[in-house]
Amino acid sequence: MEQIPTMAEMAAEGKEPEILFWVGCAGSFDERAQKITRDICKILQHVGISYAVLGTEESCTGDPAKRAGNEFLFQMQAMTNIEVLNGYNIKKIVTGCPHCFNTIRNEYPGLGGTYEVIHHTQLIQSLIDEGKLKAEGGESFKGRKITFHDPCYLGRANNVYEAPRAALEILDTELVEMKRCKSNGLCCGAGGAQMFKEPEKGNKEINDERMLDVIETGASVIASGCPFCMTMLTDGVKHMEKEQDIKVLDIAEITVRANGL
C-alpha cells in the first residue's frame, strides 16, 4: 500500500486534493474499522483519485455528543473541525462512517461548513457507474448469499439505500434482503450514543434481535457500511455462535477483495 497523503503535506507542496477522506474516530482507532479505512484508501489509490486525510488534525465530528444531548460539546467539535476544513479549502468529503456523513452533510452547513459530502458506498457506486471500478482479479463472490444491513444514519436518516446494494450487485452474488430492510431496517443498537453506554434494562440485546433477521435469510455474509454496525453485528454473530457460517464485511472490504487490491 502506498503512503497515505495528509492535508498538511499536500498544503505544504501547494497542492489541493480532489477529495478529503474523513476517516472518523472508529476508522482511526478501532482495529476492525482501521482495516476498512485502509481498504477505502486502497480503492482511492486503485482508481487514482487524488485524496488526502487530515490525520492528527481530524477530531470527532461531535455526533455521539449531539445524539446524547450535549449540544455544547457538539458545536465545539463542529466549529473546530469547520475551521480546519475551511482552512484547507475543502470542497468534497468522503466519509467511512454514516454518522460522520450525516453530521458533516446535514449539521455542519448551519455552523458555517458547507461541503459536498458522500459516504464511501456512494463513492464506490459512482466509480462502478463510471466504469473505473469492476469486480475482477480477486475473490469471487459469485452465487454467494449476501445480505445488506442498512445503517440508520445512511438509510432512514439520509435515504441512501441503493448505493451499497449497487456495490454488491456487480459481484454477481445472490443479494437477499432481510424482512426488515431499507426504510424498515432494524437498528443494530449502537446509535444515539448507545455504543458508549450499557443498554437500559430489557429482555434482549438489539443486535441479537437483528441476528434473527440475518439467520432467516440464510446469508453467509452480512455486508454493512458503518463501523458501529460492524461491531454490533460481529458481536451478534458471536452471541449466536455463528462465526463459522456468517462473516460480517464492510462494502469497502468486499470491493477490495473482489478486485484483489
Place this chain on the structure above:
Amino acid sequence: MIGQVIFIIILLGAAYLFGKNVARVRRNILLGRDTNRSDRPADRWAIMAKVALGQTKMVKRPVAAVMHFFIYVGFVIINLEVLEIMIDGIFGSHRVFSKPLGSLYGLLIGGFEILALLVLVSCVVFLARRNILKLKRFSGTEMTAWPKSDANYILAIEILLMSAFLTMNAADYKLQLLHFGHYVTAGSFPVSNLIAPLLPSGAGALVAIERGCWWFHIIGILAFLNYLPYSKHFHILLAFPNVYYSNLKPKGEFSNMASVTNEVKAMLDPSFVPETTEITRFGVKDVTDLTWKNLMEAYTCTECGRCTSVCPANITGKLLSPRKIMMDTRDRLTEVGNNIDKHGKDYTDDKTLLDNYITREELWACTTCNACVEACPVNINPLEIITEMRRYLVMEESQAPASLNNMFGNMENNGAPWKYSQADRLNWAEKA
C-alpha cells in the same frame, strides 16, 4: 316547524361547543415555542396530498390500510349525505337533493350505502382485532383503560351511526313503495333493501323508525364531533395540518441550537458579540419548552402504535415506547391547559413532563434510529421530543449516565469518544 327549531338549536349548540373546544386545543398548542414551518409551501402541499390525503404511509400494513381506507373514504363521502340531512333539518324538506340531482341522486345514495356497509364491516373487524385477536400493537404500558375504551367507543359509535343510516334508508325505501306522504321515490338502496323485510310494514311504525334513525344519526354525528377534541380520533382533522407542517429536512439532521452557537462562538472568539437572544432553558423539561409542532403532533397522534412496534428499544423489552412519549405529552399539555383554565395564565403546578410523565430510563433507551418517525402515517416525530429532553438532562442538570460522561470527557480532551490520544490518529496508516 317545531322539529326545525329544535334541529337548529342543536346544530348551533354543537357548533358553538366544537368551536370552543377547538379554540382550547389551539390555545394549548400555541403554548409551545415558535418554530418556522411555513417555508417551501409547494413541497408542503405536495406532502400533504401524498401522505395525509393519499395515505401512502399506511400501506406498510396492508390489512389495516385497506380497512382504514374504507372508513376514511366512507367518512369523507358520506359527509355529502350529512350536508343534505342538515339542509333537510333546517328547512324541513325531505331528500332535498333528489330533485336537482335526478338520476345521479340514486347513484350517490347507492354509493353511500355500499360505503356505509364497508365502514361497518371494517369497524367490526377493527373491534375484533383489538378485543378478540388482541393484537400486540394495541397493548403496552401506555394503553391503559382510557385509551382502550376511547378506541372502542369510536368504533362502536361509527357502527351505530352507519346502522342508523342504513335503517333510516330501509324505512324510507319501504315508505316510498307505499307512496306514503312526502316520501317521494328517490335514491337506490342496494344495502338497505336487504334489511327492509326485517322492518314492520305499517306506515306509522315506519315513519317512527325513519324519523328516529334520522334524528339519532344527525345528533350522533354532532355529538361525535364534540367528542373528537377529547379523543385520539381528533387525528381525522389534525392529520392534514400536521402533515403540512412536516419536517422537510433529512431525518438525520438534528437542529443546531442557536443559543448554544452564541455561547460556543463567544468561547472560541472572546471578541464575538452575540446577538441578544431570549434566555430560555436548554432543552425540554416540560411541555411549554417544546415547539408548537411537537404539541400539535401530540394532539394528532391516534395511538396506532406503529412507532412502538418498530422501536428497537421497545422490541427488546426496554421501557421506551415512542407512542407513550406522544401520549404523555398530550396528557401533560391537557393538564397544563386545565390549570390555566382553572387558576389563570401564570399558575404552575409542581409537575413536569420529565419525571412525572416520562422517565429518564425511557429517554436513555433511544438509539435515535428514526424507525418511529419513518413508521408514523401522519409524520409525527417522537424522536425530537426524546433528544430535546436529553438536552435538558445533559446541559441543565448534568445528569447523563456515567459512561456517557466519560465519553464526553474523552471527546473534550482527545477529540474522540474513546481514551486515545489525538496524536495517534494516523497510526492506522502505519499498519498498512
